[in-house]
Ligand SMILES: Cc1cc2nc3c(=O)[nH]c(=O)nc-3n(C[C@H](O)[C@H](O)[C@H](O)COP(=O)(O)OP(=O)(O)OC[C@H]3O[C@@H](n4cnc5c(N)ncnc54)[C@H](O)[C@@H]3O)c2cc1C
């Protein structure tokens with residue numbers, strides 16, 4: 001067997017795992033690995049902050065369906081990753097973070113740049129490893145990839161001491177699969193569970209399917225549509241589920257929850273059966289859990305047993321992979337007809353033509369909804385859109401109609417501002433042929449705008465639409481609704497984003513009227529490099545409808561009349 | 574209500590921390606937690622007592638399974654089980670207290686494990702309520718120092734909890 005250093009083994013393993021791109025930032029404790037990297041077919045993307053590396057790895061994973069890899073040094077390099085790791089954990093995104101650690105004999109002595117990063121990240125990783133011996137590097141990395149992508153995916157951290165990177169050993173790749181005693185991610189679904197669920201489905205008169213990110217993660221789109229069509233059940237989407245079912249499919253109702261469409265939430269509240277597929281009943285989805293879907297029995301399919309009965313009690317639970325479960329379910333289900341129920345839900349929508357915001361006359365103001373709807377129209381709904389967190393995120397969900405899985409990447413569970421730009425860069429690296437848009441607020445953009453330099457240096461092309469409302473808009477909205485318009489710390493002054501783009505050698509545009517949106521969007525699409533567009537939108541616009549945090553799901557705040565902008569939700573019911 | 578959970582875990586660095594951290598993170602209160610070896614090399618056994626209802630105990634069990642190093646979990650709340658707690662108790666013995674103390678020893682299956690000039694140290698092993706009862710009888714005599722191991726427990730009958738099926 002040939003001799004390899006620990007540093008070489010790291011890259012050997014990554015290459016064997018199919019990795020070709022990593023996002024990272026060097027430093028003393030990871031220096032041996034960086035030195036060895038030059039001899040391997042790895043594209044290293046030098047980020048400007050390690051948080052950016054984790055979001056890029058996350059975006060890479062969400063867009064491409066593989067595992068994203070981020071690399072950092074010990075101490076501050078590792079702690080800078082914390083937000084990105086927590087973001088990936090909440091949304092079950094498979095990333096592997098590799099950090100350097102001080103030499104083993106210095107651990108525990110408060111050595112220079114020593115941080116207990118496995119301790120710090122314990123509750124925000126699926127699992128983690130502290131590797132102090134060169135022989136343990138391969139098992140740790142193999143297990144890390146296995147854990148990150150199997151079962152319910154998630155982030156795994158591998159912390160490797162500098163001396164383990166420097167030590168040598170005789171080494172060969174072990175092609176054997178990983179087995180872990182305490183880890184049984186894919187339990188076989190039992191027949192009895194399937195039969196119980198099928199029974200409930202047969203009895204249902206007013207069923208609603210709740211489609212979550214699990215649909216995308218298990219690749220279950222086709223089976224889900226087959227089931228929905230067979231049993232004639234409408235589908236409501238979670239934020240993270242968007243794209244899992246084509247927006248244009250007649251059974252797709254749209255997004256549920258806090259900023260979901262009114263008719264979707266009403267349908268859920270009136271349903272007699274909810275089929276929760278790969279979604280975890282987040283509190284932004286249920287509102288007040290006590291009054292949630294009071295007439296409905298619930299079937300919950302989730303690969304993670306701890307999600308069953310966590311937020312909502314299930315009448316039938318199936319623990320297992322969604323796609324396999326749907327295949328099994330489909331076998332025994334006969335066709336059903338719920339035309340009346342579906343017609344009733346559609347009647348709550350009102351007239352679709354009224355809701356088409358393209359048809360609204362231009363009143364001289366620029367609304368975020370128009371900007372996003374135009375981007376949707378001009379990209380033919382085929383872009384990968386990565387959003388940040390805030391009002392623009394919700395408008396994206398409402399006005400960009402996603403047709404394919406992995407075409408909306410957004411931080412749902414943690415709601416991490418600063419996610420969009422780095423995650424978009426990561427997404428573009430995973431899918432170079434895709435058109436990638438970052439839709440980001442003026443606030444969140446400034447949290448990670450340093451990664452513009454990364455995009456410029458790497459020659460990565462993403463289109464950045466800054467929805468610039470001069471406020472931390474979502475917080476301002478809460479202040480407007482719930483704090484008597486006392487705008488504490490939400491007005492926001494920003495730099496000249498066009499000049500900022502230019503300072504990076506990138507193209508930048510400012511758009512202040514609706515008439516100019518299309519032209520500039522097309523220019524951005526045609527440009528070779530990253531383009532920033534500063535959309536100066538209406539400053540005090542709010543996202544409607546809105547279920548106040550903890551309120552009943554049917555108790556939505558509606559857009560006040562007279563309305564300048566058609567609400568996505570139809571007339572108040 | 575008390576729930577006694579038994580977890581077979583891999584004997585690896587940091588596993589105790591992962592388990593303890595889980596209870597803190599998920600906002601459960603641990604009444605007692607013990608760790609020790611099992612008959613199988615590389616496998617440790619934890620006995621965790623929590624104060625929770627049945628639904629919460631089920632949630633904790635599911636969360637425990639999410640830990641990669643946890644091999645198997647059993648909730649002994651729902652099956653007949655033997656539970657034991659051990660206490661070492663140092664009691665002051667001035668004059669007539671000694672007779673009172675010896676009466677407690679006689680009547681409660683406690684053992685004297687050490688005698689000092691002014692103290693006697695007792696060992697009591699038994700069901701946790703029994704240990705509680707002995708302690709309350711000793712309290713009036715003046716407990717100077719006490720330690721309890723926390724509960725260990727095992728299912729009654731021929732069924733055995735073993736990690737052997739998961740290798
Ligand atoms: C400002 C803001 C507003 C928001 N408003 C809304 C809103 O109005 N509506 C809304 O829906 N969300 C909203 N969210 C997002 C919300 O917080 C949650 O992130 C989101 O609802 C979670 O969606 P999910 O349950 O589908 O995804 P996840 O949280 O990713 O859960 C997916 C579930 O699927 C399971 N799963 C994974 N893989 C498989 C598989 N192979 N087989 C079976 N199961 C699997 C997982 O175990 C998990 O339980 C908002 C977020 C922010 C930041």
Ligand SMILES: Cc1ncc(C[n+]2csc(CCOP(=O)(O)OP(=O)(O)O)c2C)c(N)n1
Pocket residue numbers: 388389390391392393415416417418440441442443444445467469471472473474475
């Ligand atoms: C890192 C982080 N800090 C704070 C918040 C709380 N927060 C949620 S939305 C929001 C406002 C976002 O403002 P902006 O980026 O301008 O987007 P807008 O809502 O105006 O579209 C804030 C501060 C958060 N989600 N993330």
Ligand SMILES: [Mg+2]
Pocket residue numbers: 441442443467468469470471472473
């Ligand atoms: Mg803003």
